[in-house]
Amino acid sequence: MSTEILVNIGPQETRVALVEGGATQEVHVQRASRHGLTGNIYKGVVQRVLPGMQAAFVEIGLERTAFLHVADMVPSPNGSGHAPELPPITQLVHEGQQVLVQIVKDPIGSKGARLTKLLSVPSRYLVLLPHERNVGVSARIEAESERLRLKGILEQVQQELAPNFGVIARTAAENAEAEALADDLRFLLRLWASISELSLTAKPGTMVHGDLPLSMRILRDLMGTDVERIRIDNMGEFHRVQQFAQIFVPHAAPKIELYQGAAPIFDLYGAEDDISRALDRRVELKSGGHIFIDQTEAMTTIDVNTGAYTGHRNLEETVLKTNLEAAQAIARQLRLRNLGGIIILDFIDMRSDDHRAQVLRALERALAGDHARTQVYPFSPLGLVEMTRKRTRDSLGHILCEPCPTCEGRGTVKTVETVCHEIAREVQRAARQFEAKGFLVLAAPDVIQRLIGEESLGLAELEASLNRPIRLQSESAYGQESFDVVPL
Template sequence: MIEEILVNITPQETRVAIIQQGAVQELHIERSQSRGIVGNVYLGKVTRVLPGMQSAFVDIGLDKAAFLHVADLWMPKNSKPDNTPIEKLVFDGQTILVQVLKDPLGTKGARLSTHISIAGRNLVYLPQEDNGNQIAISQKIDNLEDRDALKKRFQALMPIGEQGSYILRTSAEDADDQELQNDLRYLSATWRKVQEGSLRLSAPSLLHQDLSLAERVLRDLATDATGQIRIDSAENFEKLTTFARDFTPNQESKLVLYRGERPLFDLYDTESEINRALGRRVDLKSGGYLMIDQTESMTTIDVNTGSFVGARTFDDTIYKTNLEAAQTIARQLRLRNLGGIIIIDFIDMHSKEHQDAVLDELNKNLARDKIRTSANPFSSLGLVEMTRKRTRESLAHLLCEPCEVCQGKGQVKTAQSICYEILREVLREHRQFNPKEFRIIASADVIDRFLEEESGHLAQLIEFIGKPIRLQAESSFNQEQYDIVLN
């Protein structure tokens, strides 16, 4: 399946869209003021060890302390017996070399590891490993003869006496010797820079920053299936061409400077796709639809038939809707970058054969995802529970913030509810303070309701407490805001 990559670059942000079959499949956004830090290497300082959680907080220079769990604490072979508690391995004030595994998410700080890995186009370098230049090969290269041939070819290129281990990525199978040597030089030079910085700088300090999003397009996102990489910035086109020539030569010919009159992201309706990806409802071509709700702990997806009545029987209608939903869900997970626990409520199917077919369709489409996913069979309640590795903020968390009116609830109390809340509060304050009069300041809708539908209840309260109540509309108040002034 031929794909196209659009790279829109402005001084404030870089946006990347991956297009397949004329539709946006993935969106990546990096802002200059809030660039992601996954892959960065820091010299950090342990600020607090938490034995009860078997973890530690580490200052790496961010607003929030980062989090290091004992399972992510690497030690040379045989120097850390199994089940050694973290308080015997690190201490408060210790200077420590760490790498970011996950960006800060919501209220959580960054997740760290002390096992450093540096990624190239075709290789991943593990410089701390001391097991004699071990070579691991991507599981996606499954032919034994190809694996053996690639390993022997790479062994002949490895520098003699250099410590560390390497993982050969899937792209290494198609790389020539020169491309592998380019990766080796880049990775060795990067690690030397980290080592020198760790000796010269004080904690907290950034020792290595991962590539920019535009550069990661060439290293991580572009594949053999990529036809063109269109870039709308002449300056950055030249920079990426130079980068590709040095580190990803097989991608250089795919780079194209976009000179069209229309903005690049107007192609394939990309801007509109971004806006649709921020909504709860996703319409299916058949007339059915999905409802996607993202919470702090999980994402839920509900499948509905809507107006679809195109199949011969109701069971066929449900089956066809669920099949289309499985395809769309896999795409929406990539597009919205949803991660963590995901619960899918497909429309109930009585046929085990239909359930298996829908699950197969979901897994087939999830296989296109570069992020690791895992889907379980249908549960006894008819739900599919799955996970998708979460390493950065979702599209909604990146582009949006909680509504100041509803505070992220997604709904507000009705004007009637606010009226009754105000009436109760007036009665409470009458009993506590016994003022001469009350003045209610609220939104126009609430005041209008007091003057119309709730005028009888307001009059009853005035008569009961024997005090005047004045009304004042405030245009700047949202529906849930009000003040009760005592005179």
């Protein structure tokens, strides 16, 4: 399957699309006003310690204080990977203490950033762990022979160059030469020395080290051997990315191209349309079925429906085919929308255990290419599939959208009839508060039209009971739920 990376550079925004087989699979957006913070290292100050939660709130200069849990302060013993014994957090930090911390999860919604004291500094092939000593290999490298080869190389170069540091081989290290890995480690050691020196003089609440810009970070995170080319639509950024690639990702440099086509770069393969559709709640399936995706603060729920698809043989066949198609669509939408955390999938009910197993296998296969870690659980007694997907940054919807000012994020608005009743109650409330000769009601055109028409009898009865006139005025600038009652 052919894979391309499209990079669109705007005045204050960079967008990257990962296209596989002519379909957009992932979209990354970085805005000057809302730069992703994951991976940044800060010098912070502990503001509050919560012994009952084994956590602390740390001021690092962001809008909201960040969250640091004791589990993100204690390394695994001897690099075993097992959860260490967690001491009381009061033994590790105290209020007013200065700490060097790293963001592992961007602020999301009303939650502040998630921090760790177990710093990690990534490069092309490796991740340097300044406060650990273990040597590891990414779980995404599955071939046992390659894992053993990499671990052997890393153990040797670690002893020679960085005996007091931990080192992990990233997925991109697969098939990398020993010298390339050693060069990568030397670069990381120089970078860490610079970070350490800067942290000594940095003021509390300031950033000590920031991650690469998005256009260069994709070479580190998304660039694999199967990527055929990277197209960039900006001359200046094209040269900067090429220079970076020649130093850190030499094999990628020949694949980087300057896009000079007449059409916008995201019109290729319909990437722009894919982004627009990814903001809709409803996703159409080719068979005629559809899925509904609802994202909340706590979790994401996905509901599968047959829609217009009726099948050709029987109901079970129709349900199975729709669910199999939905499994593919769900896996793609999770990547495209970057949905993370707890995800509940409500497939159409299936009686056959074999059909359920087929749907689970299809979902797991479709998720295999996802760069984020996923975990899928069997069907529950209620017929639901629970899964998790690692969340380290905002979803596409959170980046590109904001709550509706009319419904305030509920996804619904009050009906015209409901608003009319609210106006009647507000007029009664105003009549008790003010010695007015009458009242002026300003509301949206549809609301005024209903007050004049279907609600006219009720309005006349209200006027009679108050013994005061009520004037109506249509305001096109008002939303459906907005109105004012003015005493005259």
